[in-house]
Amino acid sequence: MTQSSFRSEVLDGVRAILPLLLAAAPIGFVFGAVAGGNGLSPLETFLMSALVFAGGSQFIAMDLWTHPASWAALGFAALLVNLRHILMGASLERSLQLFRPLQKLPALLVMADENWAIAEARARRTVLTPAFYLGLSLPFYLGWIAASLAGALLGALIGDVAVYGLDFAFPAVFIVLLMGFWKGRETGLVLAASAIAALTVHKLVPGAWYIAAGxxxxxxxAFIPLAPKEQVA
Amino acid sequence: MSIDPTTFAAILAMMTATVFTRLSGAFLVRRFTLGEKAEKALGVVPPAVLMAVVAPTAFATGIAETVACAVTALAALRLPLLPAAGAGVATVAVLRVMGL
Incomplete structure (x- = not known):
């Protein structure tokens, strides 16, 4: 890859992640503020965002936080919330053909819903380059850490983000991305199954099991339409 | 500024969990060759995950959220990501002010 196409791929990635970074920044800020309220120091908040880098499990951890912290309960909760990453990683791996083994490892380690969803959407339209993925992931990783650190330091200043609808930024972004994966009735069946399972489990089981269930x-x-024709009613 | 040992242990436990989930899917795909059906099925993982994540907000949180999800989905048919998501955020903010 030439120098100029490397640069344009990185910039394309940055442009693609920017709206998601804008959506994530207030959430990261809120996380930092909540963590401060739970007695985490700014340094501890920074470490959690940098080492765990998973918004869902970090928020669940704040729900479950005790004094002293229970590493077993928090580790298990993080495992549950992120079970979806196993499927996401399996899916993403097929889009990483241009990545060298040493590039795949960091790419997977910083995989989050946002950069993953954009990378998968990109891989459907064209090829996913390491440069594009770098442009997606580096600003998002650093932005998440910076936002949560800012929240830890300045958290007391912010009011309730729900008033401004900012808590809705994430679902809204996910719905827009979701619409891009529509490929007809087969997709409808997948979405219906996922929604019904997620809602049922969400109602019956506390915690984040509903995501894995959906x-x-x-x-x-997805296997239903692939069944032999005779069995189709 | 301080680091409490039990807090640090919790952070490390969470990190271990997320590193495991992030790496194991790709490892499994590399290790085992997938059939055509499994390949095709993995293609539905992105929409299935996204649907599961938004389902409680879309269908089990409140009228404002359900309406805003529908508005966002319709906006996504015509608008790029940021304006479409912005339409959803604006909708939910207005409906909440109205007390829905």
């Missing part, structure tokens, strides 16, 4: 139900539904 993902697995959607995956199972």
């Amino acid at each position: 993902a697995l139900a959607g995956l199972a539904a």
